[in-house]
Amino acid sequence: MSDSPAPTTAPPASPAAPLRRPRLFSRGAAALAIFGLMALVPLVAHLSDDPFLTVAFTRILVFAIAALSLDLILGYGALVSFGHAAYVGFGAYAVAILSRHGITDIFVHLAAGIGVAVIFAVLTGAIALRTRGVYFIMITLAFGQMAYFFFTSLSAYGGDDGISLRGRSTVLGTDLLAHNSVLFYVTLGALVGLYLLAAAVVNSRFGRVLAGTREDALRMQAIGFRPFRYQLAAFVIAGAMASISGVLLANQAEFVSPAYMSWHRSGELIVMVILGGIGTLLGGVVGAVVVLLLEEWLSVFTTHWRMGLGLVLILVVLFSPKGIAGLFERLLGRGK
Amino acid sequence: MFNLFLLQLLNGVQLGILLFLVAAGLTLIFGIMDFINIAHGVLYMVGAYLMATFAAATGNFWLGLLVAMPAVVVFGLALEVFLFRRLYDRSHLDQVLATFGLMLIVTEGVRMIWGSSPIFVPVPELLSGSIRLLGIINYPVYRLAIIAAGLAVAVGLYVMINHSRIGMLLRAGASNRPVVSALGVNITWLFAFVFAFGAMLAGFAGALVAPVLSVDPGMGGSVLILAFVVVVIGGIGSVKGAFVAALLVGVVDTLGRTFGPILLQMAMDPSAASQTGRTLAPMLIYILMALVLAIRPSGLFGRRAA
Amino acid sequence: MRKARQGIAALAATTILAASPALADEVKVGLVFTLSGPAAALGEQGRNGFLLAVEQLGGLGGLEADVSVIDDEQQPDVAAGRARELVEREGAQFVVGPIFSNILQAIFRPVIEGGAVLVSPNAGTSNYAGAECHENFFVTSYQNDQSHEVMGAYAEREGFGSIFLLAPNYQAGRDSLAGVKRQFSGTVVSETYTPLGQLDFSGELAQIAAMQPDAVFAFMPGGMGVNLVRQWTQAGLGDTPFLSAFTVDESTLPGQQDAALGMLAGANWAPDFDLDHSRAFVAAYEERFGAIPGTYAMQAYDAAMLIDSAIRAVGGDLSDIDALRTAMRAADFDSLRGNFRFNSNHYPIQDFYLTGVVQREDGKFHTSILERIFEDYGDFYADACPMEW
Known part of the structure; x- marks a missing residue:
């Protein structure tokens, strides 16, 4: 098969334009099913007298948000950011640092996290978007690492040891989020809301132009679009969404550390998105769920669980080129 | 101060040479096969572990090296035949996912075979101790040997790429693959060769550093990112670029760590300088990479946007 | 599950x-x-x-x-x-x-x-x-600072005039050097922090060679310690006293072996404890x-x-x-x-004890108790703890 050295730089197939409507409908159904199932988790936890399920799944939903935001630029703009975990960190540190100074309201946390994420995304995105492909991957890594090392040097906020929160964020003066199931539904709500937002973005004229720049930036330029602006806007939106997941992660773990921003984490997010199926939005969500559940499940059997995870990744690539989402679409007979 | 500068320069060059050996294979595989190999770092690690094993088994550094090198090539070829071959015509992202998976598997495999603790490789008798250079500084002989070996490989690569038939094919392959296949060259064979060659270089680097650095299951991961930084700064597919970038990264990192704080102290008060220095030092190579890419988006010697 | x-x-x-x-x-x-x-x-x-x-x-x-x-x-x-x-x-x-x-x-x-x-x-x-x-x-x-304090006290007692401090650039590294300095009143010629996970210490070793301190203290846990110790020996710095904490111990010695022989560390125990x-x-x-x-x-x-x-x-x-x-x-x-x-x-x-690396008869390496430095040693933070019992 390696006898056919055809250029392979084209990004993996995306839904072709004419197919969009019916496909989207089926995706909507899939999304409804997934989110609906998720909504039952606290109920199952209650019935099985296992409240921990709710806590564990909150973390999974948090990563699903981060992966969803990455898929927005990775899947639809072919912008493989290897520094995406930095934005999760901004949100988490907004909670930690503001709480340290007595400001515990989640809306302030969100505003601060999003604000920092937007500024950082605009500044670094403007430089990074001058590059393409692997160069883009590596320059985003560079900026992510700079953010990481900045936070490890903040001794006042724990340096690399991280910082333990005294409690969760408050909502308009109430400690509503202290209840695990409330935090769970807030996180689920954020996931659904951001999923709808992302879906609206990719289906808007903006989203189509963005997808167009991925396919052929030159042609888009020729017909009068400046890809740079669209890509930068998408980059900023994705960063802001990731910072929201960071605020929720800080609340879930009640602990914040620079480890949240390391390149390993950025790599994990990329793995989640590709595994789930890029350019499907739901793929990122599914990827996060699968990777984290797999990790939990495999680590039960052996400390060498990474070997099992590696095996799964290779098998998925070899036998289901479009990730898990592709697998499902094929199983349901909708894929080509 | 001058002595220190000279020493650090040598150290920077030595680190650069090491990075070059790992990055050379990476950039060739990348440029010619358009293949992103996240698992390249494990070849470096496996090279070091095989070296340690064979050196211990034979009781001789040189015999160990002699056996370890073919063993790494066989290992690399096995990976190429059984996995990578199936990935060449896939998207970059699929390659990233699969080779990342492979990295996890091999790293865990190494842990299962050799354990988590670092293992030991002695410096060969012939190259132990240090030597006086220019009459002013002492420098470990073994490190000079690393520099010499790396430079020899670099020269060999230069001759091979610019003055041999296979080199011509490689150059052609890097810029225009369809032409190569049109020439009737067996691409399968060429790719396997390139891959085995890259594996050997990385394995050689691993074997070389085994007596100097800790041989442990984490060593592949830490070198991988640095190697990618080198490849990207140099420009994908350019061996010359990888050489220049590797030396640049090695020297900037080593000199920056020593002289950065000293320079900062001239500009600000000592405690602020040391705080700033501590914050900036680990960022140095990333700042370097961001700067290079901001000015030259395809790296120093990159020919095209990949 | x-x-x-x-x-x-x-x-x-x-x-x-x-x-x-x-x-x-x-x-x-x-x-x-x-x-x-x-x-x-x-x-x-x-x-x-x-x-x-x-x-x-x-x-x-x-x-x-x-x-x-x-x-x-x-x-x-x-x-x-x-x-x-x-x-x-x-x-x-x-x-x-x-x-x-x-x-x-x-x-x-x-x-x-x-x-x-x-x-x-x-x-x-x-x-x-x-x-x-x-x-x-x-x-x-x-308490995290204590093994480092042991080495600071040892350096003080030995009357080293100048010392070179080396630690990774993270919280524990900064705490470590603070611990040494708490017990040592001589000149600290340099307080060098290296990036976490650094492989190559040739730069720092060159600095040490240039500054010629009376002793060196290093806190380099795990693989970093293996790298440092082996490069130390090759750099020909053998005569300078090497004081350390968590840098030469039973987790790193399999990778350091005879390169670590004679190196000193502060610890609360060693495998040959009597x-x-x-x-x-x-x-x-x-x-x-x-x-x-x-x-x-x-x-x-x-x-x-x-x-x-x-x-x-x-x-x-x-x-x-x-x-x-x-x-x-x-x-x-x-x-x-x-x-x-x-x-x-x-x-x-x-x-707390001063320990040194020795080789056993069967060829394996381990740390060995050399002398007691602190007796009945508590930490400096206990006074701030409000707990009473």
């Missing part, structure tokens, strides 16, 4: 377990150690040390021990989640771990607020030794796991002995947490390092 985890833990512990749920004559213990990734060697020592004790005791305090072993992956949020799972879902009554300070920060609240007793067999951060100390948190290792039960422990550990145990294993073994003694003292009745705590505070067990009692902040008061 839960059942499976316990099943595996049971296998790992090689103790014969009753099936869950918790029985009256059973104690549930969760171990949180770093068991994957580059630093796994340290976590494995801790786990092995604890499991060896449980195996020898045939349980803990006369109860059957249901031990779950958890891998924290050296990631704080993973650790926090799994520690909470241990306590809230599996009902662990004791949590033993972790190795790393940042993991301790992450698991502290989930474990303590879940109502379990947390015993740290290694990490001993200053915040929990001082104002944030807690009645259900015990440390069987040391006590019969300590020697028996080392022999049993070597027999069972094929390696010489270091302080990580020793402190985890002591953690098991501490829990065992407390459960015995309350007659196996774990329902009365106050009685249990009183029994823990008594520390009525034969520590492998002899002299051991708890300070008011539940950190140990113990002796």
Whole structure:
């Protein structure tokens, strides 16, 4: 098969334009099913007298948000950011640092996290978007690492040891989020809301132009679009969404550390998105769920669980080129 | 101060040479096969572990090296035949996912075979101790040997790429693959060769550093990112670029760590300088990479946007 | 998932377990150690040390021990989640771990607020030794600064005029050098911080060669220590005294071997400690796991002995947490390092030693007690701890 050295730089197939409507409908159904199932988790936890399920799944939903935001630029703009975990960190540190100074309201946390994420995304995105492909991957890594090392040097906020929160964020003066199931539904709500937002973005004229720049930036330029602006806007939106997941992660773990921003984490997010199926939005969500559940499940059997995870990744690539989402679409007979 | 500068320069060059050996294979595989190999770092690690094993088994550094090198090539070829071959015509992202998976598997495999603790490789008798250079500084002989070996490989690569038939094919392959296949060259064979060659270089680097650095299951991961930084700064597919970038990264990192704080102290008060220095030092190579890419988006010697 | 985890833990512990749920004559213990990734060697020592004790005791305090072993992956949020799972879902009554300070920060609240007793067999951060100390948190290792203070005191006593300090650029590294400086009044010619995970120390070694200090102190745990020590020897700095903490120990010596011979370190124990039960422990550990145990294993073994003694003292009745705590505070067990009692902040008061690397007759390397530096040594933060007992 390696006898056919055809250029392979084209990004993996995306839904072709004419197919969009019916496909989207089926995706909507899939999304409804997934989110609906998720909504039952606290109920199952209650019935099985296992409240921990709710806590564990909150973390999974948090990563699903981060992966969803990455898929927005990775899947639809072919912008493989290897520094995406930095934005999760901004949100988490907004909670930690503001709480340290007595400001515990989640809306302030969100505003601060999003604000920092937007500024950082605009500044670094403007430089990074001058590059393409692997160069883009590596320059985003560079900026992510700079953010990481900045936070490890903040001794006042724990340096690399991280910082333990005294409690969760408050909502308009109430400690509503202290209840695990409330935090769970807030996180689920954020996931659904951001999923709808992302879906609206990719289906808007903006989203189509963005997808167009991925396919052929030159042609888009020729017909009068400046890809740079669209890509930068998408980059900023994705960063802001990731910072929201960071605020929720800080609340879930009640602990914040620079480890949240390391390149390993950025790599994990990329793995989640590709595994789930890029350019499907739901793929990122599914990827996060699968990777984290797999990790939990495999680590039960052996400390060498990474070997099992590696095996799964290779098998998925070899036998289901479009990730898990592709697998499902094929199983349901909708894929080509 | 001058002595220190000279020493650090040598150290920077030595680190650069090491990075070059790992990055050379990476950039060739990348440029010619358009293949992103996240698992390249494990070849470096496996090279070091095989070296340690064979050196211990034979009781001789040189015999160990002699056996370890073919063993790494066989290992690399096995990976190429059984996995990578199936990935060449896939998207970059699929390659990233699969080779990342492979990295996890091999790293865990190494842990299962050799354990988590670092293992030991002695410096060969012939190259132990240090030597006086220019009459002013002492420098470990073994490190000079690393520099010499790396430079020899670099020269060999230069001759091979610019003055041999296979080199011509490689150059052609890097810029225009369809032409190569049109020439009737067996691409399968060429790719396997390139891959085995890259594996050997990385394995050689691993074997070389085994007596100097800790041989442990984490060593592949830490070198991988640095190697990618080198490849990207140099420009994908350019061996010359990888050489220049590797030396640049090695020297900037080593000199920056020593002289950065000293320079900062001239500009600000000592405690602020040391705080700033501590914050900036680990960022140095990333700042370097961001700067290079901001000015030259395809790296120093990159020919095209990949 | 839960059942499976316990099943595996049971296998790992090689103790014969009753099936869950918790029985009256059973104690549930969760171990949180770093068991994957580059630093796994340290976590494995801790786990092995604890499991060896449980195996020898045939349980803990006369109860059957249901031990779950958890891998924290050296990631704080993973650790926090799994520690909470241990306590809230599996009902662990004791949590033993972790190795790393940042993991301790992450698991502290989930474990303590879940109502379990947390015993740290290694990490001993200053915040929990001082104002944030807690009645259900015990440390069987040391306060993080202490091993470094030992070397500072040694350098002071030897009358070194100048010293070169070297540590990785992270919180523990900065705390380490602060610890040395607390005891050393001579000139610090340089306080050098290297990036975490640095491979090549040639730059720092060149600086040392240029500055020619009377001694060097290094804190370079794990693989970094292996790199530093081997490069040190090759750089021909052999004559300069090399003082260290967590840089030459039983976890790194297999990779350093004769390069580390004669290097000095501060520690609270070494494998040749002159006590019969300590020697028996080392022999049993070597027999069972094929390696010489270091302080990580020793402190985890002591953690098991501490829990065992407390459960015995309350007659196996774990329902009365106050009685249990009183029994823990008594520390009525034969520590492998002899002299051991708890300070008011539940950190140990113990002796600290100067150790040096030696080679055994069978060719293996280990650290060896050279002399006692501190006797009955407590930490500097205990005064800030409001706890009284």
